[in-house]
Amino acid sequence: MKIWAIVQFAGMGLLTFSVPASAADEVVVYSARNEQLIRPLFEAYTRETGVKIRFITDKEGPLLVRLKAEGSSTPADMFITVDAGNLWLAAKEGVLAKVDSPVLMQNIPAHLRDPGQQWFGLSVRARTIVYHTGRVKPAELSTYEALGDPKWKGRLCLRTSKKVYNQSLVAMMIARQGETRTEEVVRRWVANLATDVFSSDDQVMEAILAGQCDAGIVNTYYYGRLVKKQPRAAIALFWPNQKTGGVHVNVSGAGITMHAKHKVAAQKLLEWLSSPSAQNLFADGNLEFPVNPTVAPAASVAAWGKFRQDQTNLAEAGRRQVQAVKLMDRAGYR
Amino acid sequence: MTTQTVTSANSPTASSGGIANWLNVSVRGWQLASLVVALVALAPIAVVALAWLTPTADVWQHLGTTVLPDLLRNTGVLLVGVGLGVMIIGVGLGWLVATCDFPGRRFFDWALMLPLAVPAYVLAFALIGIFDYSSPFQNQLRVWFGPGFALPPIRSTGGVILAMVLAFYPYVYMLARTAFLSQGQSMLETGRVYGLTAWQSFWRVALPMARPAIAAGVALALMETLADFGAVSVFNYDTFTTAIYKAWFGMFNLAAAAQLASLLLLFVVVGLVAEQRLRGRAQYHLTPKSTRSHRYRLHGGRSLAAASACALVFILAFALPVGELLVWAVRSALQDFDVRYLRFVANTLVLGGTAAAVTTFFALLLAYTWRLKPDRMIRGAVRVATLGYALPGSVLAVGIMVSFIWLDRQWLTPAFESLGFGAGPWLAGSMLALLLAYGVRFLAVAYGPVDSSFERIKPSLWQAARSLGASNREILWRVSIPLLRGGLFSAGLLVFVEVMKEMPATLLLRPFGWDTLATRIFEMTSEGEWERAALPAVTLVLVGLIPVILLVRRTANPR
Numbered sequence: 001m002k003i004w005a006i007v008q009f010a011g012m013g014l015l016t017f018s019v020p021a022s023a024a025d026e027v028v029v030y031s032a033r034n035e036q037l038i039r040p041l042f043e044a045y046t047r048e049t050g051v052k053i054r055f056i057t058d059k060e061g062p063l064l065v066r067l068k069a070e071g072s073s074t075p076a077d078m079f080i081t082v083d084a085g086n087l088w089l090a091a092k093e094g095v096l097a098k099v100d101s102p103v104l105m106q107n108i109p110a111h112l113r114d115p116g117q118q119w120f121g122l123s124v125r126a127r128t129i130v131y132h133t134g135r136v137k138p139a140e141l142s143t144y145e146a147l148g149d150p151k152w153k154g155r156l157c158l159r160t161s162k163k164v165y166n167q168s169l170v171a172m173m174i175a176r177q178g179e180t181r182t183e184e185v186v187r188r189w190v191a192n193l194a195t196d197v198f199s200s201d202d203q204v205m206e207a208i209l210a211g212q213c214d215a216g217i218v219n220t221y222y223y224g225r226l227v228k229k230q231p232r233a234a235i236a237l238f239w240p241n242q243k244t245g246g247v248h249v250n251v252s253g254a255g256i257t258m259h260a261k262h263k264v265a266a267q268k269l270l271e272w273l274s275s276p277s278a279q280n281l282f283a284d285g286n287l288e289f290p291v292n293p294t295v296a297p298a299a300s301v302a303a304w305g306k307f308r309q310d311q312t313n314l315a316e317a318g319r320r321q322v323q324a325v326k327l328m329d330r331a332g333y334r
Numbered sequence: 335m336t337t338q339t340v341t342s343a344n345s346p347t348a349s350s351g352g353i354a355n356w357l358n359v360s361v362r363g364w365q366l367a368s369l370v371v372a373l374v375a376l377a378p379i380a381v382v383a384l385a386w387l388t389p390t391a392d393v394w395q396h397l398g399t400t401v402l403p404d405l406l407r408n409t410g411v412l413l414v415g416v417g418l419g420v421m422i423i424g425v426g427l428g429w430l431v432a433t434c435d436f437p438g439r440r441f442f443d444w445a446l447m448l449p450l451a452v453p454a455y456v457l458a459f460a461l462i463g464i465f466d467y468s469s470p471f472q473n474q475l476r477v478w479f480g481p482g483f484a485l486p487p488i489r490s491t492g493g494v495i496l497a498m499v500l501a502f503y504p505y506v507y508m509l510a511r512t513a514f515l516s517q518g519q520s521m522l523e524t525g526r527v528y529g530l531t532a533w534q535s536f537w538r539v540a541l542p543m544a545r546p547a548i549a550a551g552v553a554l555a556l557m558e559t560l561a562d563f564g565a566v567s568v569f570n571y572d573t574f575t576t577a578i579y580k581a582w583f584g585m586f587n588l589a590a591a592a593q594l595a596s597l598l599l600l601f602v603v604v605g606l607v608a609e610q611r612l613r614g615r616a617q618y619h620l621t622p623k624s625t626r627s628h629r630y631r632l633h634g635g636r637s638l639a640a641a642s643a644c645a646l647v648f649i650l651a652f653a654l655p656v657g658e659l660l661v662w663a664v665r666s667a668l669q670d671f672d673v674r675y676l677r678f679v680a681n682t683l684v685l686g687g688t689a690a691a692v693t694t695f696f697a698l699l700l701a702y703t704w705r706l707k708p709d710r711m712i713r714g715a716v717r718v719a720t721l722g723y724a725l726p727g728s729v730l731a732v733g734i735m736v737s738f739i740w741l742d743r744q745w746l747t748p749a750f751e752s753l754g755f756g757a758g759p760w761l762a763g764s765m766l767a768l769l770l771a772y773g774v775r776f777l778a779v780a781y782g783p784v785d786s787s788f789e790r791i792k793p794s795l796w797q798a799a800r801s802l803g804a805s806n807r808e809i810l811w812r813v814s815i816p817l818l819r820g821g822l823f824s825a826g827l828l829v830f831v832e833v834m835k836e837m838p839a840t841l842l843l844r845p846f847g848w849d850t851l852a853t854r855i856f857e858m859t860s861e862g863e864w865e866r867a868a869l870p871a872v873t874l875v876l877v878g879l880i881p882v883i884l885l886v887r888r889t890a891n892p893r
Contacts, residue, residue: 034857035849036670057857058841061583065732066842069739070762073747082861089586160570167584195467196489199570200862203468210468211481222862229666286861325584329400334572 026052027265030067032060032081033252037285044281045272051265060086067095067257077260078269080122082252083164085171087119088318096255099267107274107292111313112251121251121314122273123282124289126307127169128247129238130223131215132208143241144173144248147215148188156192157204157213161328164321165201165219169248170328171320175312176245179327186331197334202226208235219250224287224300239307246310250317251291352707353796360806364703365712371696372715375722375774378733379599382725385592393581393590402577409573411491412498412566413556419499420555423647424506425548429536430644432514433522435629436637442644443511444886447504449651451878453835454501455564456855456871459864460655461497462488462568463662494569500651501565502558506551508885509782513544516790532630546789549609550782556605557724557778560598564837574598575726588732595729602724603717656875662868670869678870679877682850685840686833686881689772690780690826696773697780697825698818701788702810716781723778727838734771735842738762768843775839776832780825787821788814823888830881834874851877 031038035057042053058066060081067074067090079090090096096118104113104120112121129141140151147156159166173182194213198204201218205226208216223237239247254273256266272278279290284298296302354361430436431443449457464471465488476483487493517540525535541548563575574594582591632640700719704712722730738761746760761767791814799813815822837852844853854870 032860034860036857037861054846056844056846057853059728059838059856059860062728062732062735062838062842065588066735066739069736071743073739073743075763162567162570162576162580162584164583195487197570198489199568200864202862202864203462203466206466206468210473212467225863322585325580326396326400329396334570 025050025265026054027077027262027269028075029053029055029078029080030063030076031055031057031079032063032086033057037282038080040285041273041278041281044278045269049268049272051269053269064090064093064095068093070259072259074257074259075261076257077262077266078254078256080252080254082250083168083317084119084121084251084253084314085164085168085318085321087114087121087251087253087255088315088321090255091116091118092318095258097258097260097263099256099270101267101271103271104274107271107294109291109293111309111311112249112291113253114255114315115313119253119255120270120274121253121291123252123279123286124249124291124309125251125286126220126239126247126249126289126309127165127217128220128307129215129240130205130208130218130235131238132211133234133236135214138236138238141215141238141240143244144169144217145185146240147217148185148192150192152192152215154192154194155214156189157194157207157216158189158197158333159201159204159216159218160197160199161325161333165250166217167321167324167328168250168314168317169217171317171324172248172310172312172314174320174323174327175316176310179323183327183331186328186333190331190333205235209233220289220301220304221287224304228287228300237304239305241310242308245312246308249289249309249314251314252288253291352705352709353793354706361703361707364699364706368700368703368712368715371699371773371777372719374770375719375777377737378730378774379596379718379721379725381733381736382592382599382729383596385589385596388589390581390587390590390593393585393587394593396585397577397581401572401580405572405574405577408491408571409560412495412559412571412573415491415495416498416502416559417552417556419495420503420506421548421552423499423503424551424555425510425541425544427503427644427647428507428510429514429540430640432511433540433630434632434640436632436640438641438644442641442648444883445648445652446507446644447882447886448648448879449500450504450508450831450885451835451875451882452501452652452655453564453837453852453855453871453874454498454558454562455568455837456659456875457501457651457655458494458497458565458568459859459867460658461493461500463864464654464658465493489569491571494566494571496650497565497569498555498559498562500647502555503647503651505554505558506548509547509551509786510544513547514540517543547786550786553606553609554723554779554782557602560602561724561726563726563728578726578729592729592733595725598726599721599724602721606717656872659868659872659875662865663872666865667867667869670866675873678849678851678854679873681848682834682852682874682877683880685768685772685848685850686830689769689776689833690830692769693773693776693780693829694784694822694826696777697784698822700777700781701784702814704785705788719774720778720781722774723776727775727836728842730775731771731839731842734767734774734839735762738767738770763843763845765845765848768840768845768848771839771843772829772833772836775836776829779828779832783821783825783828784818785821787818787824791817820888824885827881827885827888831878831885834878834881 038055042055046052067076067079079096081087091114098117100117108120112124113119131141161167170182170186173185195207198207201222204216204218205222207213220237227233241247254270256263256270260266273282274292276292276295279292279295280298283290287298287301289297289301427446431439431446463469465485466472467484472485521539522535525539530538561575563579566573566575578591578594581587581594700716704716742761750760795813796809799809804813835852837856840850841853841856851870851874855867855874858867858870
């Protein structure tokens with residue numbers, strides 16, 4: 001019967017696809033940063049060094065469970081993900097190895113890498129305020145906290161608290177000013193919302209443009225994408241907290257797995273990713289800032305102006321994430 | 335000529351203890367194979383249930399005092415809304431195209447099945463893109479009617495229910511339509527002889543007889559609704575799955591997430607058992623006849639109403655969203671189109687086709703074993719094997735992966751090493767693992783059509799074959815399979831479509847390099863590039879039309 005032929009075909013497929021090839025000149029990567037952003041990098045690295053890179057992409061949660069479950073038999077040498085909270089969790093779960101590398105220490109500012117040297121930020125995105133240039137004057141804006149002021153009643157748009165970017169933002173606020181004060185701020189934000197929270201940063205900006213609200217909080221690269229498509233859109237970035245803690249930044253980053261089979265090759269790749277020759281390729285594709293301070297961002301990104309970053313170590317974003325999630329639930333921030 | 339027999343009350347197969355009792359077939363092998371399938375399906379569920387060994391009191395306490403009451407209410411509202419919606423639309427439209435005649439009926443007959451090819455999360459983001467406050471459509475409305483003008487918000491309870499009804503009604507529509515068609519003419523004519531109007535014969539004859547099919551369709555829709563995370567998160571509508579993912583991703587507590595997920599399963603089991611109890615033991619054995627020479631011819635307002643109802647559903651569920659995707663794809667994503675798309679399409683088709691064959695085979699195995707000897711053990715096996723559909727995709731995928739890795743480390747690697755092969759992993763990351771995962775997830779989808787096509791075989795046929803001297807093997811291959819072919823084909827095509835749309839298990843378990851159209855959608859949406867996701871999404875819909883159209887042609891002649 002036909003069905004049997006197909007079953008047999010599948011059986012042969014099992015043999016063909018399951019045999020793990022483990023060449024010497026290769027690195028295996030599990031990545032939660034998406035394919036179109038990392039493939040060009042890996043292709044460039046292979047061209048430069050001859051080292052082949054095999055990778056699989058997925059959401060960070062399932063990938064991390066997979067790494068943990070595979071334990072010492074994992075084929076993965078490197079784990080790439082977005083958001084410091086996820087990197088922190090990977091380190092805490094014990095799937096990342098400590099890396100001693102003067103190159104990485106020099107290329108990456110201290111607050112954007114793990115104090116325990118298990119993960120390293122590779123590109124920076126700021127989570128900052130956007131506003132409608134017609135209805136808001138920059139002078140009306142000052143800090144994240146000030147968006148809780150009653151004058152923003154019915155004028156604020158936010159993305160859902162279920163997105164890790166907002167969880168990290170609130171976690172870092174807790175790190176800076178404590179839980180009580182932060183909860184008060186979040187409650188005020190919720191009271192000022194013009195409409196139910198959105199499921200994406202893009203929707204927040206679209207709503208501002210459509211007149212549903214006047215200001216919101218988004219990641220810089222979403223803003224970058226929007227103005228690339230609509231250069232004359234009446235929306236602008238604002239750098240808050242310049243006199244206090246600085247703008248909340250986050251990273252996408254990587255670590256080397258505890259049971260990597262190609263540890264040396266993986267460390268070389270990681271060092272290359274932080275080097276000037278790779279940094280623009282890593283950051284520019286997604287309109288992010290290079291993590292390496294000696295590398296200039298893309299022209300369109302540099303045009304947003306210089307700003308002071310929050311210097312608190314990003315490990316706090318992970319350490320306080322659960323606290324932040326609970327706080328936002330209590331405050332009614334969906 | 336039509337030939338139907340209806341035997342209600344206790345079915346012969348059940349009352350006589352199964353075919354095996356009078357057919358002298360050896361049941362052992364079949365039972366063993368069914369138990370193995372059930373065991374494979376049980377493994378991930380067991381992994382999920384094992385989480386109860388881990389204490390997670392703090393997460394429960396937090397969720398219980400903050401968001402959980404709202405989530406439970408939301409989930410209840412969603413289930414009721416989607417359940418009623420798919421029932422009304424699915425049964426209503428199924429009845430119209432199967433028994434009535436009105437302008438456009440021939441077109442809608444198959445076109446109303448097309449939304450099956452559109453994943454719910456894709457439909458969700460397309461609908462929001464069309465109808466939200468900041469959409470071009472509403473911007474235009476404000477230009478015409480003043481800045482204060484606004485439609486009722488799409489990002490609302492009503493909106494998410496609408497999206498899911500439009501995404502899931504085809505299950506009910508397809509099964510109800512086939513049921514109405516196979517009831518044929520004489521049943522309703524008999525009703526007329528007894529003085530029933532068209533409406534009365536719908537309510538008192540056609541509907542009760544189609545009930546098993548309708549219940550199966552609604553059950554599929556509700557399980558999809560419970561397990562859904564994609565569409566509800568696009569709408570930012572918090573349901574029970576939201577709590578699962580909040581515990582996992584937000585509070586870093588996979589154990590609590592698994593506990594919540596196993597509660598969800600328990601809920602589903604209770605629901606399924608309750609439905610079966612309510613339905614009672616009535617069974618219908620029909621010899622299908624699709625000749626429907628006399629349809630109810632609708633005139634004037636009625637025919638206009640029928641045509642508009644079909645058109646409205648078709649436009650909202652298919653034409654508009656796919657049109658929107660095409661616009662986005664052309665506007666923002668053409669630069670992404672390259673030769674790799676051939677590979678994505680090929681991978682999608684190969685995975686879908688192979689998984690369809692494997693899963694349908696499993697379903698056939700279980701359904702035949704049940705017919706051979708309907709005892710508690712096999713009933714339990716069927717129950718367990720068809721549960722995976724109600725687990726949120728990522729949770730099931732993780733359960734499958736963890737159980738496979740355990741198998742690898744405990745059994746396969748030592749075994750293969752002793753045979754002189756290298757160290758594994760042998761199962762995890764292999765094609766077999768992915769196919770088994772699809773099997774576990776979609777067995778429920780395949781089981782329904784296979785089971786109901788068994789239902790239509792009169793036991794007397796088997797008895798006749800036996801009395802004519804047919805061997806056991808011949809009774810299965812030469813008597814049963816030809817009669818089941820339609821059901822098997824429908825089951826396979828349904829699984830095919832489902833696998834194409836499946837995302838979490840494909841992402842986690844695919845072998846290196848096996849990117850599909852669904853994983854492409856993930857790559858784009860993971861950083862919120864919804865418009866670029868339109869290219870793989872629209873390709874997926876178009877490729878998905880292949881099995882859907884085959885399915886339509888199949889069910890147009892349900893023999």
